[in-house]
Amino acid sequence: MERSEMRSAIDELSLLAATVNHVPIKPFLALCNLVVQVLDKIGPTMTVLRQDIHHNIQRLENFHDNDPSIYWDVVEILKKEANEGNAKKGPTCSKAFVALKLVPDSKTLVNILKVEDEDDDTLKEEMQNLISLLMPVLEQNKDILKAYGLDKLKCT
Structure with missing residues (x-):
């Protein structure tokens, strides 16, 4: 296997x-x-x-x-x-x-992503929001590529 x-x-x-x-x-x-x-x-x-x-x-x-x-x-x-x-x-x-x-370690990465004085929970919430908004856009892009037979294209 x-x-x-x-x-x-x-x-x-x-x-x-x-x-x-x-x-x-x-x-x-x-x-x-x-x-x-x-x-x-x-x-x-x-x-x-x-x-x-x-x-x-x-x-x-x-x-x-x-x-x-x-x-x-x-x-x-x-x-x-x-x-x-x-x-x-x-x-x-x-x-x-x-x-x-x-x-970077997890703590460093979180600190890089946060704005000054922002807590971890707020950052987590913002990341979840970003992902929830980004997913439909990515799906739409995939659908558009598929509609034109371009979904199998490779990056160069």
Whole structure:
């Protein structure tokens, strides 16, 4: 039976969650590759992000392949680059890994979306309103495309 990317991601994350102060490279890279597969499904609008993630995966894989017995863990790779003073110079594994900081945590995302002094409940209500208003517009757009036989067009 074929597993969804979501189910596969859950499996990989459960392997990573069991470790403390270590990030085993194989499950981490498997998870990253699942992200790339999801971006592929979304389509060509995600090409730049997909390529960036793919290059970062390759960088980590190449480092690991140089000596898998030492670099079985992302933390060991980061330590080596930091100790050598290379972590911030050029295209490094450290930069590839720290790129995860670009994804905000839930609290940060909520704070970005809220206006000053707005509470979480008001933001939630506004988001629900936006979604309820947006859904009919998206459905209408789909119907229009379908009416003209354009519903199977792919983005370029």
